[in-house]
Amino acid sequence: MEAVVSGKANNSPEQPSSFWKKFLTFIDRRFEEILIVSGFLIFIILINLQVINRYLLPFLDIGNITTWTEELSRYLFIFVSFLGASLAIRKRESIQVSVIINQFPKSVQKALHLANMLFMFYFSYMMVMNGFQLISFQIETQQTTPALSIPMAFPYSAIPIGFALIMIRLIQMFIKDMKHMTIQEGLLGLTFAIVMILPIAFLDNAGIAVVLFGYFILFIIIGMQIAFALGASTLATVLATDAIPVDFFPQTAFTSIDNFPIMAVPFFIAAGIIMGGGSIIKRLLNLSDELLGFLPGGLALVAIITSMFFSAISGSGPATVAAIGTLLIPAMIKQGYHAGFATGVVATAGTIGVIIPPSNPLVIYGVVSQESISQLFLAGILPGIMTGLFLLLVVYIISKKNGWQGERKTFSLNSSAKAAWDAKLALLVPVIILGGIYGGLMTPTEAAAVAAAYGIIIGMFVYKDLGLKGVYNSLVKAGVTSSIIIMLMVMASIFGRLITLERVAEIIAESVLALSENKFVILLLLNLFLLIIGLFLEALAAIVILTPILLPMAMAIGLDPVHFGLIMIFNLAIGFITPPVGVNLFVAASTAKIKIEEIIKGNKYLLLTMLVLLLIISYVPEITMWLPELIRN
Template identity: 35%
Template sequence: MDTTTVAIIILVISFIAMLVLRFPVALCLAGSTIFTLMYLNVPLEVIGQRMIQGVNSYALLTIPFFILAGQIMGEGGLALRLVNFALLIVGRIRGGLAMVNCVACLFFGNISGSAAADVSSIGSIMIPMMKKKGYSTEFSVGLTTSAAIQGVVVPPSHNLILYSLAAGGTSISALFLAGVVPGVILCIALMIASYFMAIRKGFTQKHVVAREDVSKVLKDGILAIMPAFIILGGIFSGWFTASESGAIACLYAFIVTFFVYREIPLSRMWTILKRTLRTVSMVLFLIAASNAFGWLLAYLKIPALVTDTLLQISHNPIIILLIINILLLILGSPMDMAPLILIMTPILLPVVTALGMDPVHFGIIMMLNLGIGLLTPPVGTVLFIGCAIGKVSIGQGARAMAPFALVLVAVLMLLTYIPQLSMWLPGLMNH
């Protein structure tokens, strides 16, 4: 075997071995890169240079801003206000509490940008509320975990920012705009599915907001979703960039949480900052390690090899995109979302661009694809959190989630083969 083939084998085997031994993914990326470079006799200074280059980006400012804004609003009673606001909109419908779950998850995803935060915050309110109103625990958990996946698609998804970096600087603003219509489609599809399933199972209770509470719920709801309008409105208008909108959203979240809602003391801000710093540190280390790993992939010409292999199977874009979707769904089961974005984007992006697909469109497909992976064991982070909140087994939660997962897959196919659904808004805004 030639040197390149042996190096690829070392890279793959060392990465998988460290993953099986339960090393953190960032260390798996860095370690396998070091082993391979040692075999190739490439100076190890390269990995340090590439890691530093990976985090030396102005666009990375977007991540801590949005994480901090989400942490502040999540800590300050945002989730309950969004649930009440959703009740005001669709609570009057038969089985409407299930639809409220979908709407509340969409709203919270517009603030947190994280599916895990979505299911933690909304799930802790909606699952007990649905159980109290006669919905089964399994149905409540299955719906909540599935609806939380909206958070990885709609802005300000942290994962869209990671994809932008991994894709070589694809516009974050364009990705945020591209996620709006798919997020609405996801919400509508889940609402329709949850409505018919709730009716079939006999969960027909209505939940009407008292007339005297309407004005307060409306005011609190508008204040709660305002960060989403700040982010999207600023990008739409061109008044500020994604990073600047994140900073403004942080300031807004701080004022509303501590001076309007006033449910937590100002001293809690120190805890929020520490939690944000811990999260950002992990994300930045992962980005740094993946940048070195991605450079090695390019050095070994692995993306070109994958492109040639897939194009040898078929030149039909429909077949190639189906294969890529299946591959990502399979990989999303044993691995977490963020490292997969950073690993697979440099490999698969050349394939889809060779087929004429826009990188922004592919970003939305990848987000939803890997988001579905958050629902599937053995990793299944979102599923595990939902089951823990609902106090059901992973098996029960997975069975209840399965029908909604099929809805997510159907929407994934729709977004894959109808690019206008993702590209219409960025095209309209000339991004």
């Protein structure tokens, strides 16, 4: 009996301890996720509510809710973006250049990774400290928001809270990594960090641009996340030269994304993820198969035409490759297609996702360049369709030459009509998005929010292949993916302040224009430069970094900013299928379980086709500008 009583006495205090341990573990794993999903659902509802109120419920006379729904959505979006950035750190998802660092010995890679974390931690610490100072200023001056009339300190608190969470996740990452790191590797990492930051003490008389780009290149080489490389290089420059006050950083971090148009990015990403994993993509594939599957290269043609359909939903190249490649690449290989060619077709077709609207890179370019996103979407329609048609023709010729024929030999109008009817809800998505925008019914952001809500409703209640868990996982993934893009925007805005201060864009433009006065020569040089950049830098990062630098030069030679945007994005789209960065290549290769070398070999004619298209789009501006100018006039 004593033993039993003793056992109960020993067990009873463990129960609450076990509960709290599980609770803390749950919070650690799910804290950001729950808040991200809640934020997404709220601002999807709010934006859809303002559209509904504008057109469907005027008889309720509830007043103009657009001002407060838009403002609240923006502030929630900012919080969600920084929460997503924290979650991305925990999940180790980022945009970085790892080509160079991967050549180093493992011990050096670990040491440099530690140095990166130290720099990122210090940058985050500075954002937290200066962020709280900004909040104190807002409280002292009693500033309030325009529509909701709440203290501005509340929305501005997203900056210190977000970066504080990033600091916590960096500490957790450090603890985990130290378990797999020797003392020597740890000391080497600390030494690297000290050696790299020590020159700051002696650079007070150096040129701001030299220090800024020097540190940025250094941080890129050692594999730092590109967003933090932008922020950390700016901070290093400010500490060395006192170019601008450090307290400028958190204010810029807030104002750079307190922007309604940029909210289209997470909405389009969410819509693409939600609709890419269910019945919608399968119905589009079936329709494409009925239309083109009987021709030589049937499945390869299906991959391209489905990419065009799905691109008008997702706005993302890698998302298109992942959704289509999972289903089509194994089927093509099974039918006898060369594995490298089959994978290359899907990877190249995925580039249409960043050209044809609604394209996330076009949204980012529009925000950075302050050009109309609607005009950019119009400009992408004909180049996107032309890309698809050229790829269809080349794939048809290659397939016919190699005898790659689909299982079906004839076209059936009845079957095609049935497949089209079966895919009607999927085909409605681009009609809703583009029709809403160009019909003057919705802004791009509102259209994106409607598309996200549409995907959830169709998936949950019509096709019933999307449960609550699926919605949760899709929104978490959308939150992480979009936050990586938004952090690039934040850091690029901070970085761009010094570029503006030093007139870097004007100096580069003057230098290039001094080489030649021929518009076609300069355009060729721009294309070559962007193609090279696309080899090493992810497209979205290149857009936010290079647009402020290259756009003045393009305008100086008479290029329309909208036309230049399509030229830039088409160049960077080619980077999706060229190593060493080539995101589409790696996504497709992981699906097919084959080496990159095989894909490159099978993809050479499609890559050549893309280069020819680039020249046509660059030197025949009417292809890009016909629709925008038609609407303007």
